Amino acid sequence: MSNAARQQSSRTGLLAGFVLAALFMLSLFVGVIDVPFHRALADAGALELLLISRLPRTLAALLAGSGLAIAGLIMQTLTRNSYVEPSTAGTAQSAELGVLLVTLLWPSANLFAKSIVATATALLGTSVFLMTAHRLPPTQPFLVPLFGIVYGGVIGAAVTFVAWQADLLQYLSVWTNGDFSGVLRGRYELLWIGAAMLVAAWMIADRLTIMALGRDASIGLGIDYARMLQLGLVIVSVISALSTVVVGMIPFVGLVVPNIVSRLMGDNLRGTLPVVAMSGAILVLGCDILGRLIRYPYEIPVGTVMGCVGGIIFLWLLFRRPAHA
Amino acid sequence: MIQVENVSLKHRSTPILHDISLEIPKGGITALIGPNGAGKSSLLSLIARLQPLQVGKISIEGFPVDTTPNRDLAKIIAILRQDSIVTSRLRVRELVGFGRFPHGRGRLTAEDQAIIDQSLQQFDLTDLADRFIETLSGGQRQRALVAMAFAQGTDYLLLDEPLNNLDMYFARELMRSLRKIADGKGKTVVIVLHDINQAGFYADRIVAMKTGRVVADGAPSELLTPETLHAIFGFEMRVETIDGIPMVVHLR
Structure with missing residues (x-):
């Protein structure tokens, strides 16, 4: 990295860190029950509220947000196309399909088992998307996102159909529309696995940058292209599946x-x-x-x-x- | 040495290369010439293991390209494809720096930085080092890509039509730089060229291909004759020797 780039990077990073810290504090003290700042640590009830509800909720938002942004970034790198992300390329919809099927076939499964199945289906769905995307002509950059939207739409329709048949449509919105209001201590911790994926992404950052230069350039520079593609796929799928199962789909991030x-x-x-x-x-x-x-005191997901x-x-x-x- | 033994290649049922055998000894510049569709780029990408080998054997310095680990080959051979497109927003210096990736796997030492600086300087990119690639002209972009391949610092350098988009000044500069590393550092350069006079002046050896076969192979002075050129390209050309350099007049 050049000096100019490094300076800009650390300045932007610092600014983002400050904003994030401020929002983190704000999030702890915004909610139906008013917890004044000065009473937070003195009052046992207030502290409990913070630890059971507000802190987990804040952490969940933080983990899901950073994870989804990185999943999008990796997806854009692997397809060399800046207009794709997990929720418009079939990844999130495949995860929904997985969690729906496991709910139908194995109703007693816990959150962890659901996440594993959702990750597997997300992996499958995303692999099909990527294989197809790599076959599309690179001269038509808008074909990739268009294909992704159609593909995601088809899987999404299948999900809706199955849910409708099984009378689970109401339930479905838990996964299709992201919502943090149900997050409590003990119900979001799976998202920390997503944090591990962030660390993995950070470790292969250089390789991902090279992969964005294309397959030939990657191989020429000694990168195991096929394996890195698989690793990228796993990172994207795990992150998307976990956020779908734990908090539901959040678009656009x-x-x-x-x-x-x-x-x-x-x-x-x-x-x-x-x-x-x-x-x-x-x-x-x-x-x-x-x-x-x-619309305080009510919430919008x-x-x-x-x-x-x-x-x-x-x-x-x-x-x-x-x-x- | 690059050894190509009995290599054939088919794309679906269309034959691209027919039983090609070729030895390129270490050191010097070998120019690949020939009409469009002759299979020059395919041969280059097979040597650089960008495409799986179907029939035959290829080895570089005795390392078979199909079984040697990719990361080891990346320290021996560098390739610049003809259709390289950079869609990422990278600064020139960052892009050239990725040429050093095979050596430190991402960590740039002081020595790497010196090599990057040298590559930037060699292609007159020092002033553009902090610019994003997308803001450059086609020729400047091409120079940045060549500089990246240079920075890789391999003994073997494969370049597929690197003179594309370069003006006369930089085309000459690039060919002179190649001559310099071939003479001074004993590097081996294999380059696909369409400008036959560049090939005649700068290359030690010319390999001519046509419809997937090697049709002529030799020093420029032997190969650049009206008869051979007619056999390769299919039309009459005049060859004049000016100051001992064969010049092909192909405009009439």
């Missing part, structure tokens, strides 16, 4: 966050990956806080808020092309 960071800082993942992770956490946590405040906020950001990204591109 994986799409807008990596694109914004890429415009600001470029695509050298060694420098940008931490910023992408933090920005994803900021966006999701921010939207969750917004959802708690808009984060999936809905993100659908609006993310959509607006995405449109803005599309219309405001970088000056030199």
Whole structure:
């Protein structure tokens, strides 16, 4: 990394860190039950509320947000296309299909077992997407996201059909629309596995950057392209499946966050990956806080808020092309 | 030495290469010439293990390309494909720096930095080092890609039409740089060229291909004759010797 890039990277990272810390504190003290800051540690009831509900909720938003942003980033790297993300390429829908099937066939399965099945189906669904995406002509960059949307739509339709047949439509929204209001201590910890995936992504950051240069360039530089592709797939699938099972699908995070960071800082993942992770956490946590405040004391699910906020950001990204591109 | 033994290649049922055998000794510049579709790029990508070998054997320095670990080969041979497109937003210096990846697996030492600086300087990219690739012109981009292949520092360098998009000045600069590393550092360069006079002036040896076969092979002075050129390209050309250099006049 050049000096200019490194300076910019650490400055942006620092700024993102401050914003994230501020939102983290804010999230702990926003909710139906008012916990004044000065009483938080003195009052046993207030402390319990923080530890059982607010802190887990905040951590869940943070983990899901950073994970989804990184999953989007990796997906964009592997397809060499900046307009794909897990929720528009069949990954999230495949995970939903998995969790639905396990609910039907093995109703007593716990969250962990559900996550494993969802990860497996997400892996399968994403592999099919990637194999197809690599066959599409590179001269038509919009075919990849278009195919992803259609493909995700088909799987999503299958999910709806099965749920409708089994009279589980009401239940389905638990996974299709992200919501942190049900997160309590003991019910979100699986998301920490996603944090391990972030560490894995960070460790292969250079390789991912090279993979974005294409298969030939990667092989020429001595990278085991097929194996790295599989590893990337696993990271994307695990993260998406875990967030789908634990909090439900949150759209747009994986799409807008990596694109914004890429415009600001470029695509050298060694420098940008931490910023992408933090920005994803900021966006999701921010939207969750917004959802708690808009019609206080009632809540709007984060999936809905993100659908609006993310959509607006995405449109803005599309219309405001970088000056030199 | 690069050894190609009885290599054939088919794409579905279309034959691309027919039983090619070729030895490229260490050191010097070998130019691959021939009409479009002759199989030059396919041969290059087979040597650089970008495509699986179907029939025959290829080895570099005695290492078979199909069984030697990829990361080891990356320290011996570098390739620049003709259709390399960079879609990532990387700075020129970052891109050239990735040429060093096979050596430190991502950690850049002071020595790596020196090599990167040298590659940037060699291709007149020092002033552009902090620019994003996408903001460069086609020729500047091409230079950045060549600089990346240079930075890889391998003994063998395969270049597929690297003069694309380069103006006369930089085409000459690139060929002179190649001559310099071939003479000074004993590097082996295999380069696909369409400008026959560049091949005649800078290469030690020219290998001509046509419809998947090697049709002529020799020093420029032997190979650049009206008869041989007619056999390769299918039309009459005049060859004049100016200051001892064969010049092909192919415009009429």
